[in-house]
Amino acid sequence: MTRPVSVALCTFNGATYIRRQLASVLAQTVPPTQLVVSDDGSTDATIAMVEEELRAHEAATGWNPEVVLLRNETPLGVTANFEQALRASTGELIALCDQDDEWEPRKLEKLVAMFDARPGLGFLHTDAQLIDDDGAPTGGTIFGVLEVSEEDRQAVHSGRAFSVFVRRNIATGATAxxxxxxxxxxxxxxxxxxxxxxxxxxxxxxxxxxxxEEPLTRYRRHAANQIGAGDPTIGHKIRRVLGARGDRNRMLAARSRILADSLRGAVDVDSSKVALAEEKAAFETTRAELPANRVKRFVPVLRLAAGGAYPRLASQGWMDVVRDLFQPA
Structure with missing residues (x-):
């Protein structure tokens, strides 16, 4: 491997599966040059198990990657903990790693090869095979659960990824x-x-x-997942559409505004992307400000729909028209 690769592994009370995940990382056909473990205040044996696994690996092979172990006395939460791990990583390329999955043996080898083949690539994510608590395949994949369409995939491959991601996220960090x-x-x-x-x-x-589309991660689904893929069942979709609005729309509006502000003035982002981000922010702000009274929502929702905003900007497309018309406040 000519390019140094770090693995950013975040942990929190992960003793149940951490040995299996770490073993799969250390057994890569092309091993990482650095392993950053950022623990978010675990109260179980997670860190002791990490240290034991590393000692055993070095005793068996005579080698370990450079190891950086970060311990948070006060938990930071998932996002801040991963940011800490990523910023501590010194490799040119960084593989994100969850504590409870397992990697295919050639994952790093193949990801690095894809970066080598795509100059300028900044973020690469893959499909993943779903496994149960015991590591047995469930028959599903992450892309299947997230309903990543062929249209979405082709848009990403052809340089139109922002038009997909401005509607909804289809990337899973554990594969990236x-x-x-x-x-x-x-x-x-x-x-x-x-x-x-x-x-x-x-x-x-x-x-x-x-x-x-190649699944290079075995993504474990279990009750304790902090962030995981949900089931796209009809019942789940109906509950999601007709459930109370709560803070969801306000959060979408805030997120969209943060995104638009971050892109404005960025020298490496073209004006069409900034304009689309601004349009998304305005769209989500309008949705967040819809009246509690369903009857009074009718005109503003239909105005948005007539302008074609829902299929271009809403995560569920036309289904979100139904959501905005009928969701209780």
Whole structure:
């Protein structure tokens, strides 16, 4: 491997699966040059297990990557903890790593090869095979659960990723590799955004994002997942559309405004992306300010729909018209 690669592994009470994940990282056909472990205040044996696994690996092979171990006495939360791990990573390329998954043996080898083949790439994410608590495949994939369409995939491959990501995030950080200069450009990460979503949309705005359909991660789904993929069942969709609005729309408006502000004036983002981000911010602000009275929502929602805003800017497209018309306040 000619390019130094760091692995940014974040942990929090991950004793159940951490040995399996760390073993899969250390067993890569092309190993990382650095391992950064950022623990967010674990109260179980996570850190002791990490140290034991590293000692055992060195005893067995005579080698370990450079190890940086960060311990947060006060938990930072998922986004800030990953930002800390990423900023401590010195490799040109950084693979994001969750504590409870398992990697395919050639994951780093293949991700680095994809970066080598795409000059200027900043963020690469892949599909993942879903596994259960015991590591057995469930038959599903991350792209399947997230309903990543062929249209979405082709848009990303053809340089139109921002038009996809401005509607919704389709990247899962546990599958991703990022260029270190993208991390620097994105910091500090806003609290309103999850780390992988922020990195992905910033890369998309700079035409530096791509995806691979090859599943290089075995993504474990279990009850304790801090952030995970949900089931796209009909019942789930109906509950999501007809559930109370709560703070969701205000959060979407805040996130969209933060994004637009971050892109304005960026020398490596063209004006069309800034304009689309501003349009998204205005759209989500209008949605957040819709009246509580459903009857009074009718005209502003139909005005947005008539202008074609929903299929271009809303995560669920035309389904969000139904959501905005009928969701209780």
């Amino acid at each position: 590799m990022v260029h270190r200069d993208l991390v620097a450009a994105c910091a500090p990460f806003p609290a309103e955004w999850v780390h992988d979503e922020w990195l992905a949309i910033q890369a998309a705005a700079r035409d530096r994002l791509d995806l691979s």
